[in-house]
Structure formats: C-alpha cells, structure tokens
Amino acid sequence: MYDSADIGGGLGVLRAGIVSAQYMSAFNVPASAISPVIVLRHDGIVLATQQDFWHRYKIGEKNKVTHPWTGAPLTRSPALLGAGDGLPAGLEAHALDKQLARGVIVLACALAFQDAADQEIDVVVAADDGGVEPDQRTILALGEAKVNETLTVARVRRLERARALGASCAGHQAAADRQQHRPRAAQARRPSFRCGDRGS
Structure with a gap:
C-alpha cells in the first residue's frame, strides 16, 4: 500500500509503479501477481483530480507544487506527467492514469475530496x-x-x-x-x- 497524504511531487503514485516493476523483475512474475494499492487522502486528494481541474483552479500555483525530478515549479498534476514532461525514461508508464488502466487499485478519501471542493473550488x-x-x-x-x-x-x-x-x-x-x-x-x-x- 502506498499512502499519499500530501502532493509530494506525485512521488507516492510513481513509487507504487516503480516498486511493482522491481518486484516483477526480481521474482519473475507477471503484473497479475502484484496487487499494489494507492491511497490518496488529506492534501494528496488533489492527485485524484484530472488535469483540467488543476488548470482551472491553479492547484499547482496555490500549493507550490514542484516537479518530482527537476524541482521546478509545476502547474500540472505530478501524478499525470507523461513522456516529454521531464521524467526519466520509462517512468511515464507509472502515471496515475496509466496505473489505473492496468487495474491498480486507487482509493480516494471522500471526506478529503469534499474538503478540497470547499477549499479549492473557490x-x-x-x-x-x-x-x-x-x-x-x-x-x-x-x-x-x-x-x-x-x-x-x-x-x-x-x-x-x-x-x-x-x-x-x-x-x-x-x-x-x-x-x-x-x-x-x-x-x-x-x-x-x-x-x-x-x-x-
């Protein structure tokens, strides 16, 4: 289980994919043998939102989000970075949308999401x-x-x-x-x- 209680450059999300790939390589098992669970809660709940939400409500600017590798200010969701967004080669496969498409379980706190709606959707x-x-x-x-x-x-x-x-x-x-x-x-x-x- 990979708990993301804050934005943290999206590293909690990326780590889930990285470690899962390491397990598959070390034990020579398929993805179906690994069951990672990503938990998005507290301040990390905004990682569960789509890119349009980040742009419209300036989540990156408000929270001073930085790129997980370069440390540069980031206006996009670090959990949704893709190829050409400054990640080391191959890490774009561990973006949240890609992991969801592979069947990775992602749990998001409903109460935290309501708080985000009350605070961020201002x-x-x-x-x-x-x-x-x-x-x-x-x-x-x-x-x-x-x-x-x-x-x-x-x-x-x-x-x-x-x-x-x-x-x-x-x-x-x-x-x-x-x-x-x-x-x-x-x-x-x-x-x-x-x-x-x-x-x-």
Whole structure:
C-alpha cells in the first residue's frame, strides 16, 4: 500500500509503479501477481483530480507544487506527467492514469475530496451562472445574512445542505455539516434543527 497524504511531487503514485516493476523483475512474475494499492487522502486528494481541474483552479500555483525530478515549479498534476514532461525514461508508464488502466487499485478519501471542493473550488457563483450575480433573496433564503458577501459555489452547497436538514440559522451550520458526514444508519435518525434550539 502506498499512502499519499500530501502532493509530494506525485512521488507516492510513481513509487507504487516503480516498486511493482522491481518486484516483477526480481521474482519473475507477471503484473497479475502484484496487487499494489494507492491511497490518496488529506492534501494528496488533489492527485485524484484530472488535469483540467488543476488548470482551472491553479492547484499547482496555490500549493507550490514542484516537479518530482527537476524541482521546478509545476502547474500540472505530478501524478499525470507523461513522456516529454521531464521524467526519466520509462517512468511515464507509472502515471496515475496509466496505473489505473492496468487495474491498480486507487482509493480516494471522500471526506478529503469534499474538503478540497470547499477549499479549492473557490469560484464565485456568478462564474458558473453566466456572469449573473445570485439573487439577493436567494442568498438570504439560504441563510446568508451578510448582504455584501460574495458566495462561493461551495458555500451555497453547504447552505443548501443545512436548509435541507432544517438548519435555518447560521448557528447550526456546523451541526448540519457534521450530520451530513454521519454514517447512513445514523442519518436515518438525524434530528431537525430550528432557530432557538440549543446545539448538541
């Protein structure tokens, strides 16, 4: 198992392929005899996203990602580098997409991905709505009281989840978010939250 809790130049992903190839060579066994598992979690979750995501939200620039071999600043996902991207010959075969195509198991943390959506996808609602600012009544209906605050898509989603759970005031937002991530069995017994109730 190869645990990638941070971006780390994508070396956690590459290492899985490199070591697997070494095992196959040393023990003279086919790829089907090796079962590597790559785990993408915490800050490393962005390695699970496609190249368009990195370009659109400037993941490389925000996280000061560097090339795994040259150390140069990198705007692309280091887990998706290919031939001609500065890797030693042959290492492009261990890029994440290539390993997935070979059947390598890749596990990605859903909670970390949600956090990435809330933190990295920091785009204004208007950007995805043709440049039209969200209706102020809609913002207030979702529970946002700061009239001049620009809402992000992630913030609107959280407010929508809160409203769906009956949390109509900002004081219950955290409780509503915690409820969203509870196991399915626990969600079935979730209480509703009303303004004026004391948080648990």
